[in-house]
Every structure is written in structure tokens, then in C-alpha cells.
Amino acid sequence: MTGKMTVDGKIIGTLSTYTTGYAAYGKRKEILQHSSPDEYVEKLDERLTRIKILDHQISNLDSVENSLEEKYEVELTINDGTNKNQFYFSPFFIHTISKNPFNLNERTYPVDLGAASDERITINVLLPEKYLLLEKPKDMAIALPNAGGKYLLQTALDDNTISMNQILQFNNAIYQPEEYLFLKEFYSKIIQNQKTECLLKKTN
Amino acid sequence: MRLLFTILALFLVSIASFAQDNYDVDLIPSNLRNRANACIRNEETTVDMRSPDNVLLNVKKAITVFNRNGEAQARLVIFYDKNISIKSIKGEVYNSVGKLTHKFSQNDFADMSAADGFSLFVDSRVKHYLPSVTEYPYTLVYNYEIRNKQNLIIPDWTPKPADDVSVEKSTYTFICKPTDDIRIKTQNYTGKPEVITDEKQRKSVWKVNNILAVKPEPYSPARDTYFTNIQIAPKAFYYYNHKGIYTDWKELGKWIYDDLLVARKALPASTIEMIKDLVKNEKTDKDKARKIYQYLQDKTRYISVQIGIGGFQPVAASEVDRLGYGDCKALVIYMQSLLQAVNITSYYCVVSAGSEKKSMDPSYASMDQGNHIILCMPLDGDTTWLECTSQKIPFGYLSDFTDDRLVLACTADGGKLLRTPKLTTDENLQIRKAELTLKADGSIAGKMHTAYTGSQYENQERLIDKPITEQHKLLKETYNIDNIDFETVSFVQKKDIKPKLVEDITISIRNYAPVNGNKMFLQLNAFNVKRSVPEVKKRTLPVYINRGYTDEDTIVYTLPDNVDSELITGQNKTFKNAFGEYTCKASVEGNKLTYYRKFILNDGTFPAERYAEFSKFINDVNAADYLKLAISLKK
Numbered sequence: 001m002t003g004k005m006t007v008d009g010k011i012i013g014t015l016s017t018y019t020t021g022y023a024a025y026g027k028r029k030e031i032l033q034h035s036s037p038d039e040y041v042e043k044l045d046e047r048l049t050r051i052k053i054l055d056h057q058i059s060n061l062d063s064v065e066n067s068l069e070e071k072y073e074v075e076l077t078i079n080d081g082t083n084k085n086q087f088y089f090s091p092f093f094i095h096t097i098s099k100n101p102f103n104l105n106e107r108t109y110p111v112d113l114g115a116a117s118d119e120r121i122t123i124n125v126l127l128p129e130k131y132l133l134l135e136k137p138k139d140m141a142i143a144l145p146n147a148g149g150k151y152l153l154q155t156a157l158d159d160n161t162i163s164m165n166q167i168l169q170f171n172n173a174i175y176q177p178e179e180y181l182f183l184k185e186f187y188s189k190i191i192q193n194q195k196t197e198c199l200l201k202k203t204n
Numbered sequence: 205m206r207l208l209f210t211i212l213a214l215f216l217v218s219i220a221s222f223a224q225d226n227y228d229v230d231l232i233p234s235n236l237r238n239r240a241n242a243c244i245r246n247e248e249t250t251v252d253m254r255s256p257d258n259v260l261l262n263v264k265k266a267i268t269v270f271n272r273n274g275e276a277q278a279r280l281v282i283f284y285d286k287n288i289s290i291k292s293i294k295g296e297v298y299n300s301v302g303k304l305t306h307k308f309s310q311n312d313f314a315d316m317s318a319a320d321g322f323s324l325f326v327d328s329r330v331k332h333y334l335p336s337v338t339e340y341p342y343t344l345v346y347n348y349e350i351r352n353k354q355n356l357i358i359p360d361w362t363p364k365p366a367d368d369v370s371v372e373k374s375t376y377t378f379i380c381k382p383t384d385d386i387r388i389k390t391q392n393y394t395g396k397p398e399v400i401t402d403e404k405q406r407k408s409v410w411k412v413n414n415i416l417a418v419k420p421e422p423y424s425p426a427r428d429t430y431f432t433n434i435q436i437a438p439k440a441f442y443y444y445n446h447k448g449i450y451t452d453w454k455e456l457g458k459w460i461y462d463d464l465l466v467a468r469k470a471l472p473a474s475t476i477e478m479i480k481d482l483v484k485n486e487k488t489d490k491d492k493a494r495k496i497y498q499y500l501q502d503k504t505r506y507i508s509v510q511i512g513i514g515g516f517q518p519v520a521a522s523e524v525d526r527l528g529y530g531d532c533k534a535l536v537i538y539m540q541s542l543l544q545a546v547n548i549t550s551y552y553c554v555v556s557a558g559s560e561k562k563s564m565d566p567s568y569a570s571m572d573q574g575n576h577i578i579l580c581m582p583l584d585g586d587t588t589w590l591e592c593t594s595q596k597i598p599f600g601y602l603s604d605f606t607d608d609r610l611v612l613a614c615t616a617d618g619g620k621l622l623r624t625p626k627l628t629t630d631e632n633l634q635i636r637k638a639e640l641t642l643k644a645d646g647s648i649a650g651k652m653h654t655a656y657t658g659s660q661y662e663n664q665e666r667l668i669d670k671p672i673t674e675q676h677k678l679l680k681e682t683y684n685i686d687n688i689d690f691e692t693v694s695f696v697q698k699k700d701i702k703p704k705l706v707e708d709i710t711i712s713i714r715n716y717a718p719v720n721g722n723k724m725f726l727q728l729n730a731f732n733v734k735r736s737v738p739e740v741k742k743r744t745l746p747v748y749i750n751r752g753y754t755d756e757d758t759i760v761y762t763l764p765d766n767v768d769s770e771l772i773t774g775q776n777k778t779f780k781n782a783f784g785e786y787t788c789k790a791s792v793e794g795n796k797l798t799y800y801r802k803f804i805l806n807d808g809t810f811p812a813e814r815y816a817e818f819s820k821f822i823n824d825v826n827a828a829d830y831l832k833l834a835i836s837l838k839k
Contacts, residue, residue: 032271032272032273033273034273035239035240035241035270035271035273035368035417039239039419042419043738045739046738046739046740046741047736047738049736049737049738049739049819049823049826050827088834099684099686100686100687103680103684103686103688104677104680105676105689135720135721135723137720138720187686188686188687188714188715191686192686192715192718193718195717195718195725195727195832196718196720196723196725197725197834199723199834
């Protein structure tokens with residue numbers, strides 16, 4: 001996602017998503033459940049109450065050998081813009097992880113995720129003025145045992161552009177019961193980190 | 205001259221067959237393709253009531269399926285039982301340019317029991333067929349005829365079966381003798397039917413053209429309150445060897461009472477004696493009824509068996525007495541008989557059950573508006589209602605399954621429409637008080653007390669008889685918070701006419717408020733976040749809120765020493781409008797941080813143009829529910 005933050009607390013930009021493999025299969029299926037891709041986007045727009053979709057383009061819906069491409073021109077409301085000198089901003093507005101899918105204390109059966117997966121999110125937002133990044137979510141690099149998966153997070157402010165890079169990878173389709181608590185803790189760490197935010201302060 | 209007629213006739217035939225046979229998809233006007241997964245090109249439903257025990261239904265239908273999502277509409281489903289015989293079915297499939305690709309007949313249909321999944325036995329069966337076509341669009345054309353050996357329930361007409369289907373043309377024809385007395389219910393149909401009468405028959409025809417597919421809208425009224433629909437009820441009817449006459453609820457209720465119920469009430473003398481003995485120490489009728497209800501709940505359980513007239517007529521009370529089980533009808537008639545043994549009057553009431561409120565139509569009596577039976581005791585003005593199929597439900601409480609709707613009471617004096625009590629916004633409460641201690645590392649622990657009443661009484665009711673490990677799992681679904689754990693769990697029920705369930709739990713949540721540098725991020729409202737609702741543009745249907753409720757949460761956090769509580773600024777938000785009310789407040793006093801949230805949702809129907817206001821209200825509540833404090837830590 002690449003965008004610009006406006007002085008009244010909005011981000012206007014382009015969100016591009018490329019999906020392949022099983023993830024693309026699932027998404028194609030979801031889009032095709034609507035009578036047209038336009039209707040899918042309309043529903044999506046209605047559901048995402050904080051995001052307005054101004055324009056969209058979905059390609060390769062039918063050519064399964066290529067990656068499914070979605071491009072959305074979006075407008076997000078971050079705050080009402082009343083506090084321009086210093087404000088909090090959460091960079092986790094795409095695919096936020098707020099619930100732990102693994103909430104049991106004991107596990108008897110394996111966890112079947114269906115397929116290995118890899119999700120990468122890159123966000124670049126150009127700020128309207130010069131800001132200092134006073135606080136930010138901790139940069140993270142955590143992994144599951146036996147190279148089962150990893151989560152990487154990096155945020156930075158460079159030349160008025162705030163950037164966030166995130167990788168969430170699961171290398172196995174199936175995890176054994178004894179790996180369950182690792183998965184739970186893995187998600188817990190991500191959730192805790194995603195609750196924290198960036199604090200930006202205007203410089204003169 | 206004759207030749208000319210012949211040529212003319214041939215010409216007409218060829219035009220007719222051309223018009224009928226051309227199923228080229230390109231002929232569908234574009235407005236009928238918009239938002240549609242299927243389009244009914246032409247449907248002709250003809251009901252010919254030749255006599256009360258011989259009602260023919262003939263359906264001719266051509267439907268174009270645009271994509272896989274429209275297939276559900278193409279499936280040809282025919283229910284039948286001993287009262288219905290299928291006379292013929294045949295059909296064809298055409299491709300997108302209208303070329304015939306194959307034909308099918310009754311042999312291609314799958315035939316199976318129409319068991320509903322919870323009944324022990326039903327005698328309905330179903331035949332269904334869906335062509336295996338993988339190239340869209342295609343058109344399915346079929347014609348079937350079935351014979352109903354009854355006329356109590358006449359096949360009705362709903363030209364547009366679903367939101368995502370458009371209708372090019374649909375007609376409904378009802379044929380009866382000119383002398384037959386019938387009543388017609390017309391909903392959302394403009395104009396009058398075309399009526400043609402001769403000495404042999406009277407034919408009424410309803411027609412619609414060009415109905416567009418629409419997008420489903422959230423918080424809409426029940427579909428069957430606004431769809432175009434025609435229903436017909438003959439005055440004189442025949443059903444499984446029963447005959448009757450009715451034109452209103454009074455007469456229909458009288459027939460049900462006299463023909464289906466009275467003979468089922470007898471109980472063995474020993475049971476009557478036993479019941480008299482059971483309540484001999486109770487003073488009021490209500491106390492007696494409570495005692496008998498307890499006896500019913502201890503003795504019986506619910507099973508469902510629906511065979512023939514058994515769909516409308518209960519098995520005898522003496523059978524329930526002997527076996528200890530029955531369906532809703534049987535358990536109600538049994539309870540009614542037990543009450544009668546001690547001279548307490550009660551009414552057998554037909555209701556349309558379900559969380560969505562549906563009333564019997566006061567202006568149109570018919571047999572198929574209910575799906576459940578409950579019992580009403582007038583008790584000299586202290587009217588009390590009983591749900592007889594549950595072993596757990598409190599005496600006098602109907603729950604959201606049958607609250608606030610018109611039901612048909614079948615009494616010796618005939619049928620009467622009565623309204624069941626409403627569970628109101630003020631009584632549907634969830635009141636929560638929690639005292640939690642926040643630790644220096646951001647973990648929290650403490651006690652939480654929640655009281656549920658009104659329609660919310662059943663929110664956590666299913667947990668009560670579960671083993672403790674299952675309770676923990678289910679609580680983790682209700683309170684789906686990362687790292688949550690429960691130490692003690694207790695439920696107390698006050699089983700009254702206005703019941704109350706109290707949940708007391710001790711919880712701990714590790715790393716709930718993550719610490720980052722010298723800040724701690726605390727989401728104040730941990731347990732009750734209102735979900736957002738979609739923002740619909742160009743809303744067409746009214747906004748309908750089926751049932752209102754009130755939630756109140758008070759959470760007192762005791763802050764750890766490393767928190768600089770002086771730097772926490774108080775928060776206060778209030779919204780109020782016709783849809784409800786919301787308040788959230790956070791304030792600090794010493795080391796106590798108090799969070800208070802109140803949310804009221806009102807029930808009612810509001811004009812379509814107010815949907816935007818409604819969705820803004822709910823989405824503002826949703827945003828405010830995520831209120832998160834960044835608390836500064838002492839250095």
C-alpha cells in the first residue's frame with residue numbers, strides 16, 4: 001500500500017494485493033460468489049466501515065496460472081485531524097490480528113491449516129509535514145520451532161515517509177499437538193505488538 | 205375458407221412455439237441481468253381446484269442460470285407425501301444461444317426422505333433434480349403436474365423467490381367452480397386479478413413482469429412481509445378424511461378444537477388422582493400450575509414425529525402419559541389435560557416460532573401460518589404462558605422463541621388471536637461489573653459478575669450443564685481474548701416468570717496491556733465490543749430491529765505503581781438517537797481507573813432513508829468500543 005496522509009487525518013492511496021496458490025483459489029472463489037467483481041467490491045466497501053474504496057481493478061480472475069491482482073484506490077480515516085502536533089497512528093490497518101485462533105490450554109489433535117502460507121504487507125505513507133517518530137511498535141523477528149514459521153516486523157520513518165514491512169509465514173500445513181502452545185504464543189506476541197502504535201510529533 | 209383457417213392456425217402455432225422456444229440469453233433485457241444470478245424467463249403456475257380432494261398444480265417454468273451462484277434457483281424440488289401424487293415431470297436444458305442440449309424426465313430425479321434432521325420420523329418425501337451443466341449461462345425449462353388430495357393448503361404464489369433472481373414474466377392462475385367460496389390474501393400486488401367466469405369454472409389470473417434482482421440489505425423486515433405473494437384459502441376444505449368450513453380465525457380455531465383436539469384430552473383416572481394429590485397443598489391456581497409444570501418437565505421430553513394429519517393433530521394425552529415423550533402438540537395437549545384435572549383452564553395456541561417475530565395475520569386466517577404450539581393459561585387476568593417442550597425453561601417464560609406476536613388460541617368458543625408478552629428493551633439486560641487488577645507487566649486478573657435477564661437470560665444458559673472443561677472452552681468463545689483463563693466459574697439461575705441468570709467468573713489475562721518503551725496500551729472495553737454494520741448506499745427497505753436490549757458494563761481497574769495515573773486523561777462519549785443510546789466514560793481516582801459503558805438498542809421499524817443514521821450510530825459505537833489508552837509509565 002502506498003499513500004499520502006492528509007492534514008485532516010486521512011490516508012489516500014493505492015492498495016495492491018497479489019495472491020497466488022491456495023490463497024488465490026480461496027479469494028477467487030469468494031469473488032466469484034458475487035454476481036460480478038463490482039458487486040464483490042461494493043460489499044467489501046460496505047463492510048469495511050473505516051475504509052472507502054474509491055476505485056478498483058481486479059485482474060486475472062480467470063487466468064489461474066497468473067497471480068490474482070487487486071488494486072484499490074482507498075481512503076482511510078485515521079483520526080479527525082484535531083491534534084496535528086502529536087498523534088498516535090496504528091500502522092496495522094490491513095489484516096489486523098486481534099484474536100488468537102489458538103486459545104486452548106491443552107491440545108490433543110493436530111492443527112491443520114490446509115496449506116503453508118506466506119503473507120507480506122508493505123505500507124508506505126507520506127506524511128503531510130515533518131514529523132518525529134517518538135514511539136513505534138517494537139521491530140520483531142520471531143519464529144516457530146523447527147522452522148515452522150516466522151513473523152517479521154519493521155517500521156521506520158524516512159524522509160517524511162512512514163513505512164511498515166511485515167511478513168507472516170507458516171511453513172507447514174499441519175502442526176502437531178505439542179507445537180500448539182508455540183503457535184498460541186506466536187500469535188499472542190503478534191497481537192500484543194499490534195496493540196501498540198506509532199507516536200508522531202510535528203517538528204518546527 | 206377452411207384452408208385459410210388452417211394456414212392461419214399453423215402460422216399462429218409456429219409463432220407461439222417460436223416465442224416459447226427461444227431461450228437465447230441475449231434476449232434478456234440488461235436491467236434483468238443486473239445483480240441477478242438467475243432470471244425466471246417465464247413461469248406459469250396453475251392451480252385447478254376441481255374438488256376439495258382433487259387440486260391440480262401445474263407449473264411451467266423457464267429459468268436462466270447466469271452463474272454457479274444461481275444454481276440453487278434452478279434445482280427442481282418437489283415435495284410429496286401420501287396426500288400428493290406426482291403426475292408428470294419433464295424438462296429440457298438449453299445453452300446460452302437457446303439450443304437444446306438435453307432432456308430429462310422423472311427417472312433422472314433423486315428421491316429421498318424429506319426428514320428435517322431433528323424429527324424421528326416424517327412421511328414427507330422429496331424428489332429433486334439439478335442438471336449437471338458446467339457452462340454458464342444455461343436455461344432450464346420444465347413442466348410438472350401434481351395432484352393434491354386436499355385443499356386445506358393451496359399452493360401459493362411468490363413470483364420472485366429470492367433477492368438475486370429477476371423475473372421476466374410470471375403468472376398465477378386459480379381455477380375453481382363459480383360457486384366455490386374462497387378468500388384471497390394479496391400482498392404487494394398492484395391491480396386486480398383478471399377474472400373469467402363461465403358456468404363451469406371461475407378463473408382468476410395474476411401477472412407480473414420485469415421484477416429486478418436486488419441486493420440483500422441488512423436489518424430488513426422479514427422477507428414475507430413485503431414480497432409479492434398471493435395466497436388462497438377455500439371456505440369448505442378437506443384434509444386427510446377431515447372436512448370443515450372456515451372463513452376466519454374464530455371458525456378455524458373452532459374446527460381445530462372440535463376436530464383435532466377434544467378427543468385427545470382424556471387421561472387415565474389414576475393420573476388425574478395423582479395430579480389432584482400433587483397439588484393438594486397449593487393455594488392458588490398459579491401455584492398449582494407451577495407444580496404441574498414441574499411434573500411435566502421432569503416426566504417428559506420432546507421428540508418430533510410428523511405423519512399425515514399428525515402434522516396438525518396431537519397424539520392423545522394418555523399416550524404421552526404412558527410414554528413420557530411427544531412433540532409440541534402432544535406435550536401441550538398433555539399439559540392442558542393435566543391442568544384440566546384440577547380445573548385450570550388453558551388454551552392450545554398455534555404460533556410461528558423463531559427469534560424473528562411473526563404474527564398470525566389478523567385479516568387472513570389460514571392453516572399454515574404456525575409451526576409450533578404453546579399453552580396459555582388465562583388465570584383470571586394473570587395470563588401465564590407455557591413453553592412445554594423444554595425441560596429447562598422457567599415456568600411462565602417464553603424466551604425470544606415465541607415472545608411478542610399474535611398466536612391462535614384454539615378454544616371451545618372458537619379461535620382467538622392473542623398476543624404473547626413482549627420482552628422489552630428495558631428488561632433485556634446484561635449488567636456486568638468487573639474488578640480487575642492491572643499488573644506492572646500488563647497482565648490483568650480479577651472477578652467479573654454478569655447478570656442476564658429478559659431475552660438475554662439465555663445468552664449463557666447452554667453452559668450450565670456442561671462439564672467444567674467445556675465451560676472454559678465456551679467461555680473462551682464468549683470472551684475471545686488472547687491469553688484469557690478462568691479460575692472459578694459459577695452460574696446461578698433464578699427460574700421465575702422473569703428469570704435471571706448470574707455468571708460469576710474469576711479471570712486472568714496474561715499480557716493484556718502490552719508495554720512498549722514507557723507506554724502501556726490498555727483497551728478499556730475488553731468484553732463487549734459492538735460489531736460494525738455495513739454502510740449501504742441507496743437503501744430501499746425499511747430498517748427493522750427485531751428486539752431491543754440494554755447492556756451495561758462497569759470495569760474498575762486497579763492500576764499498578766509504575767503507572768503515572770496523573771497523566772491519564774478522562775474520556776467521555778455519548779450518542780443518542782431514535783435507534784438507541786450509548787455512553788462510555790473513563791475516569792481515574794487515585795489508583796482506580798473506572799470504565800463505564802452503556803448501550804441501548806431500541807426495537808422498531810424505521811424508514812429506509814434513516815439507514816445511514818443507523819449504520820453511523822452502530823459504527824460510532826464500534827469505534828468508541830475500541831477506546832485504547834496509552835498510559836505513561838514512571839521512569
